Amino acid sequence: MKKHRFSRGHFLRISAMTAGGALLAGCSLEEGGPPGANQGDDEAAPDFSKIQASGQNQELEKLAENWKPYDGPPVELSIWMYPQDEGSLKAYKKAFEKKHSNIKLKYVTYPEENYITKINVALQAHNPPDVAIIEEIAWMKAGLVADLAPFYGAWGISIEDFAPGGVDRITLEEVSNKNIFGVGDFLAGNIIVYNKDLFDQAGAEYPPADRSLEWPEYAELVRQVAQPDSDPTRRVYGGSAPDFGFGLWERWIYGPDGRQTIGYMDSSEHVEAWNLGTALVRDKVAPSSQVTATVTEPDLFTQKRIAMTWTDFTFVQDYRAAGIDFGLAPWQVIRGSDSFVDTWTAAWGTFVESKHLHAALTFLQFLGTAAQRIRAQVSADPPLSLKVANEITWGAGDPIKEQYLQVLEVAAKPQVFVPPQPEGAYEPAEVYNKMTVQGQTDAGPILKAEAKRTQPILDRAWKDWEALGRG
Amino acid sequence: MSIPSQRLGRPPEVPAPTSRSRAAAKEERVAYLFLLPWFAGLFFFLAIPLVYSLYISMTDKRLISRGRENFIGLDNYVYMFTQDGFFYHSLYITMKWIVLSTPLFLTGGLLISLLLNQKYFGMNVFRTILYIPAVVSGVAVAVLWLQLLNPELGAVNYVLTTLGVDNPPYWLEDPKWAMPAVVLMGLWGVGGTAIIYLAGLQNIPPHLYEAATIDGAGAWGKFRCVTLPMLSPTIFFLVLNAVIDALLIFGPLFVLTAGGTGGVGGPDNSLLFYMLYLYRVAFVQGFMGYGTALAWILTIIGVLMVFVMMKLERRFVFYESED
Numbered sequence: 001m002k003k004h005r006f007s008r009g010h011f012l013r014i015s016a017m018t019a020g021g022a023l024l025a026g027c028s029l030e031e032g033g034p035p036g037a038n039q040g041d042d043e044a045a046p047d048f049s050k051i052q053a054s055g056q057n058q059e060l061e062k063l064a065e066n067w068k069p070y071d072g073p074p075v076e077l078s079i080w081m082y083p084q085d086e087g088s089l090k091a092y093k094k095a096f097e098k099k100h101s102n103i104k105l106k107y108v109t110y111p112e113e114n115y116i117t118k119i120n121v122a123l124q125a126h127n128p129p130d131v132a133i134i135e136e137i138a139w140m141k142a143g144l145v146a147d148l149a150p151f152y153g154a155w156g157i158s159i160e161d162f163a164p165g166g167v168d169r170i171t172l173e174e175v176s177n178k179n180i181f182g183v184g185d186f187l188a189g190n191i192i193v194y195n196k197d198l199f200d201q202a203g204a205e206y207p208p209a210d211r212s213l214e215w216p217e218y219a220e221l222v223r224q225v226a227q228p229d230s231d232p233t234r235r236v237y238g239g240s241a242p243d244f245g246f247g248l249w250e251r252w253i254y255g256p257d258g259r260q261t262i263g264y265m266d267s268s269e270h271v272e273a274w275n276l277g278t279a280l281v282r283d284k285v286a287p288s289s290q291v292t293a294t295v296t297e298p299d300l301f302t303q304k305r306i307a308m309t310w311t312d313f314t315f316v317q318d319y320r321a322a323g324i325d326f327g328l329a330p331w332q333v334i335r336g337s338d339s340f341v342d343t344w345t346a347a348w349g350t351f352v353e354s355k356h357l358h359a360a361l362t363f364l365q366f367l368g369t370a371a372q373r374i375r376a377q378v379s380a381d382p383p384l385s386l387k388v389a390n391e392i393t394w395g396a397g398d399p400i401k402e403q404y405l406q407v408l409e410v411a412a413k414p415q416v417f418v419p420p421q422p423e424g425a426y427e428p429a430e431v432y433n434k435m436t437v438q439g440q441t442d443a444g445p446i447l448k449a450e451a452k453r454t455q456p457i458l459d460r461a462w463k464d465w466e467a468l469g470r471g
Numbered sequence: 472m473s474i475p476s477q478r479l480g481r482p483p484e485v486p487a488p489t490s491r492s493r494a495a496a497k498e499e500r501v502a503y504l505f506l507l508p509w510f511a512g513l514f515f516f517l518a519i520p521l522v523y524s525l526y527i528s529m530t531d532k533r534l535i536s537r538g539r540e541n542f543i544g545l546d547n548y549v550y551m552f553t554q555d556g557f558f559y560h561s562l563y564i565t566m567k568w569i570v571l572s573t574p575l576f577l578t579g580g581l582l583i584s585l586l587l588n589q590k591y592f593g594m595n596v597f598r599t600i601l602y603i604p605a606v607v608s609g610v611a612v613a614v615l616w617l618q619l620l621n622p623e624l625g626a627v628n629y630v631l632t633t634l635g636v637d638n639p640p641y642w643l644e645d646p647k648w649a650m651p652a653v654v655l656m657g658l659w660g661v662g663g664t665a666i667i668y669l670a671g672l673q674n675i676p677p678h679l680y681e682a683a684t685i686d687g688a689g690a691w692g693k694f695r696c697v698t699l700p701m702l703s704p705t706i707f708f709l710v711l712n713a714v715i716d717a718l719l720i721f722g723p724l725f726v727l728t729a730g731g732t733g734g735v736g737g738p739d740n741s742l743l744f745y746m747l748y749l750y751r752v753a754f755v756q757g758f759m760g761y762g763t764a765l766a767w768i769l770t771i772i773g774v775l776m777v778f779v780m781m782k783l784e785r786r787f788v789f790y791e792s793e794d
Contacts, residue, residue: 034531034550034752034761113729117754120534124759142535232623290622290644293730423557423756433738437622437641468535 063358064150069100070359076104077359080119080129082112084346085314088185088371091378096366103359128351130360135347138420140172140181141468146350146357148364149180155365161387163187164414165343183368184345184384186375189313190248191341191407192329198225198236198307207308207329209406212339218332219276225307226285239308240297241277241286243432246270248331249340251416253426254458258418261458265426265451266444269334274443278435288436289429313404317380320400328403330411341411345384418458419465426454528764534757547764558765560740561748562772567650568744569717572657577709580664581702587665588672598666605663613726616656617643643727646741653727653742664709671705672698700789707788711780718773721746745769 093105108129110118116136122128123144139145152158159167159180170182192207199206202225207213213221218239226238247253253265264270280286287300298315300306302322310331319326330341348367350360372383373392382394382401395401431450434440528547532540551558587598604612619626620642631639642652675698683693699706724744728737735751736743743751749769753762 034547034555034758113734120754120757124534136535138535144535288623289731290641291624294618294621294624423751427734429734430738433644437644437738438646 060146060352060357061150063361064154067151067154069365070103070356070362072102072358074102074104075356075359076106077130077356077363078106078108079363080108080110080115080122080132081346082115082133082135083109084133085186085379085381087378088375091374092185092366092371095370095374096363099366099370100359100362103362105363123351123353126353127355128353130354130356131348131350131363133346134170134182134349136420137172138465138468139351140179140349141465144351144353145181146352146354146361147179147181148183148349148361149178151361151365152180152368155368157183157368157385161385163343163345163384163386163412165189165412166345166347166384168414168417169344169347170349182347182349183364184347185367185371186379186381187343187345187384187408188381189341189343189404189408189412190310190331191313191404192239192308192331193301193311193316193319193326194308194329195301195304195306196325196327198227198304201225202307206327209327209329209403210410212330212333212337212341212411214335214337215273215276215332216335219280222280222308223283223285228284232284232291235284235305237287237300237306238285239280240292240306240310241280242292242297242310243289243428245310245331246273246277246334247428248342249333249337249413249415250418252334252337254416254418256416258416259458259462261426261451261454263451265454266448267334269336271443271447273334274431274435274447275441278432278443279441281436282441289432314379314381316400316404326400328400328407330407338413339411340413341407342415343408343412419461421454421457421461422464424453425457425461426450524763525767527760528767530760532758532760532763534754534759540760543760547761548768550761551764551768557740557743557748561743561745564650564741564743565718565745568653568720569714571650572654572717573710573713575654576657576661576664576713577706579658579661580709581668581706583661583665584668584672587669598669601662602666603662604660605666609723610726612656612660613723616652616659617727620652620656643731643742644738646737646739649737649741653724656723656727667709668702668705671702675701701791703788704790707780707784711777714776714780715773718769718776719746720744721750725750 089107093107097104115133119128119132119136119139123139128144134140134145159171162170162184166184166187170180170184172179172181194207196206204221204224207218207221222238222241224238227236229235247265247270250258251264252267252270254261255264277286281288287295287297287306292300295303295305297306297309298311298318301309301311301315302318302324304324316326330339333340348364350357350364354360368385372385372388375381376383376389376392376394380401382389382404383392389395395405431443431446434446435443440446527540529542529544530540531543531546583601587594587601620628622628622639622641622644625642627642628639640648640652642648679697679701680693683697688696721744724742724747725735728742728747729735731737735747735755745765746769749762749765752758752765
C-alpha cells in the first residue's frame with residue numbers, strides 16, 4: 001500500500017487556503033471613503049470605559065468634589081503647543097513654578113501644520129502630553145479630553161465669564177455648562193490694521209471701526225492706497241487678500257447651520273469676493289501667498305510695505321515699536337453680510353490618559369485664573385475672561401485698545417460649527433492657486449463645482465461627527 | 472614516509488565525527504548566546520511589528536476612535552484597487568518621478584564623475600565641493616530650495632527675469648511646474664552619485680585602456696567597451712538605490728509641500744508621491760488600517776521591482792571576476 005507523505009508543500013497550500021478563506025469571509029465592500037470611514041455607525045461596544053462623559057468618570061469627579069491643587073512629589077508637566085506668545089509663556093512659567101514648587105513646566109512647541117498629527121500619534125501610543133492646546137474638536141467628541149466642567153466651580157470661574165469666541169474653542173457645538181474641555185488665557189481677534197500715513201499720502205479715508213467694509217469697497221480702497229512697482233522689494237501693497245479671507249465667517253460657505261454648501265459656497269456674493277480679491281493679487285496690489293511665505297504680513301506692515309493688513313491683535317506691540325501710526329477695523333465681509341471679526345483663544349486642556357492629571361489640572365486652574373491677569377500685563381491681548389477684563393479695566397486710556405474693544409463690540413460674532421472634513425473637501429488654497437497661478441479669473445464655475453463636490457463630503461462628515469462618542 | 476595516495480594528491484581520509492565533542496557543543500551554545508540579542512531584536516522589533524502591521528492592514532483602525540478596530544479582511548485592499556483614485560494617482564506620480572529622475576541623476580552623476588576623474592591641479596577641492604550637497608540634510612536642502620524657487624522673491628526667477636524671461640514659472644505653486652522643480656532640486660545633490668561613480672572609475676585597471684589604445688580604440692570606443700562594462704556593477708548599485716529611494720522619498724517633499732498650496736501633496740496633488748499619500752491617509756485623516764494596507768502594497772511593489780532588477784542584473788552587469 002502506497003503511503004502518502006504530508007509534505008511541506010501540502011501544509012503551505014492548506015494554510016494559504018485557510019487564511020484566504022478567513023480573509024474573504026471578512027470582506028464586504030464599503031462605500032464612501034476607506035473602510036472605517038463610517039466607523040461611527042458601528043454599534044460595537046466602546047472600550048473607553050474610563051473616559052466617558054464627566055458623570056461617568058468617577059476619578060475625575062471625586063477630584064473635582066474635593067479639589068485642592070496638586071501637592072504630591074515633584075513632577076514635570078509636558079505642555080504641547082504650536083507657537084504662542086513667548087513673553088506670556090515665560091511669565092506663566094515663572095509665576096506658576098514660584099507658587100507650585102513641586103510642578104515644573106516643560107513647553108514643547110511644534111509647527112502648526114503638524115501639531116494635530118503629533119498629538120494624534122501620542123494619543124495612539126496612549127502617551128499624550130499632560131497639557132496641550134485642544135486644537136482638534138474630535139478629541140473632545142471622542143472622549144479623549146478631560147471634562148473640566150466639574151472643576152470650573154471649584155476653581156471659582158464660570159463659562160459665562162469668558163468671551164464667546166473663546167468659549168467656542170473649548171466646548172462642542174453649543175455653549176453649555178457641561179462638557180467644557182479647556183480654559184483659554186486670552187482673546188485673539190482677526191482684524192484689519194491700517195497705516196494712517198500711507199492712507200494720508202493717498203488721500204484715502206480710513207476704513208471704519210464701527211462696521212465691516214464689503215469686498216467691493218475694500219478692493220477699491222486697496223487699489224487707492226497701493227503704490228505699485230515692478231520691483232517687489234519696493235512695492236507698497238494696498239491691502240491683503242489671503243486665501244482663507246474669503247470664507248472667514250464659515251456661514252458664508254456652509255450656511256448658518258454649517259450643513260449646506262450649495263447656495264452658499266457658490267453664492268454670487270462669495271464669488272464676487274473671490275473675483276475681486278484674487279484680482280488684487282494678480283495685479284500685485286495685494287501680496288500673493290508666495291510673498292507672504294517669505295515675508296509675513298506683520299513683517300510687511302512693520303516695514304511699511306503694506307497699507308492694510310489682516311492681523312492678530314498680538315502684533316500691535318510690534319507695530320507700536322516700529323513707530324507706525326495705525327488704526328483698527330473689522331475684517332471685510334461679502335456683500336450684504338453683517339460685520340464680522342473672528343475671535344478665538346488657545347484652548348488649553350488635558351487628556352484623560354495624561355500621566356500627571358492632577359498636576360495638569362492645577363496648571364489649567366492657573367491658566368483660567370491668575371494667567372488671565374498676567375496675559376493682560378505682558379502681551380497686547382485682552383484676557384479671555386471678560387470679568388477679569390472689567391476688573392482690571394483693560395484698555396482704559398489706551399486709544400488702540402479702546403478701538404479694539406469697539407471693533408469687537410460691533411463685529412465679534414460666533415463662528416458656525418462645521419465638523420472636521422475628510423480628504424477631498426473644499427480647500428480654499430486650491431481655488432486661490434487656480435485664480436492666482438493657473439490663470440483662471442472667474443471663481444463662479446470653480447466654486448459651483450466645489451460646492452457640488454463638497455456637499456456629500458460634508459454630509460458624511462456630519463454623519464461621522466454625530467456618531468463619534470458623546471454628543 | 473608518505474603513503475602513495477598522498478603522493479598522488481588525494482586527500483587523506485579523515486574519519487567522520489560520530490558525535491560532537493563537549494567543547495564544540497559549548498562553543499555552539501556560546502555562539503547562540505551571542506546571537507541572542509540580534510535574534511531578540513529581529514523578533515521584537517521586526518517580526519512582531521511586521522505581523523501586527525499585516526493585521527492592522529486588515530482592520531478599520533482609526534487614529535481617533537471611540538471603539539476597538541474591526542477585522543475587515545481584505546476590504547482595505549479591495550477599496551484601494553477598485554475605488555481609490557488617489558492611490559493610482561500617487562503611484563503614477565511616484566513612477567513618473569522614477570522615470571524622470573533616475574536616468575537624469577545617473578547620467579548627470581556619470582558625466583560629472585568623468586570630469587572629476589581627470590588629473591588636474593586642485594581636483595580634490597572640486598570633488599569636495601561637489602560632495603557637500605550630499606552631506607547636507609535633505610530637509611535643509613528643501614528649505615533652501617523653497618526660498619530659491621519662490622516665484623516672486625526667489626533667486627531663480629530673479630535670474631530668469633534679468634535674462635529677459637517675461638513670465639517665469641511659478642515652480643512649486645504651479646501643478647505643471649512642480650515636478651520639474653523637484654527634479655531640479657534633486658539634480659543639486661547629484662555630487663553624491665558622482666563620488667560613487669568616481670570610486671568605480673578609479674578601480675578600472677589602466678591596462679585595459681592601454682590594451683584598447685593598442686587595438687586602436689578612440690575615446691568613445693574606450694568608454695563604450697571598457698568604462699561602461701567595468702562600471703556596470705556601480706551603475707546597477709546606483710539604479711537599485713535610486714529606485715528604492717524614489718519609492719520611499721518623503722522628508723524633502725513634505726517640507727516642500729506641507730506649508731504651500733494644497734498642503735502635503737502640492738497644488739492639485741501634483742506632488743502627491745506615494746509616501747506623502749500614505750502619510751496623509753494614516754496620520755492626517757487618521758485611517759491607520761487603510762494607511763497600513765497602502766504601506767504593504769508599497770513594500771510588495773518595491774520587492775517586485777528589486778526582484779526584476781536582480782533578474783536583469785545577470786544580463787547587463789559585468790563582473791570582472793566572471794569568465
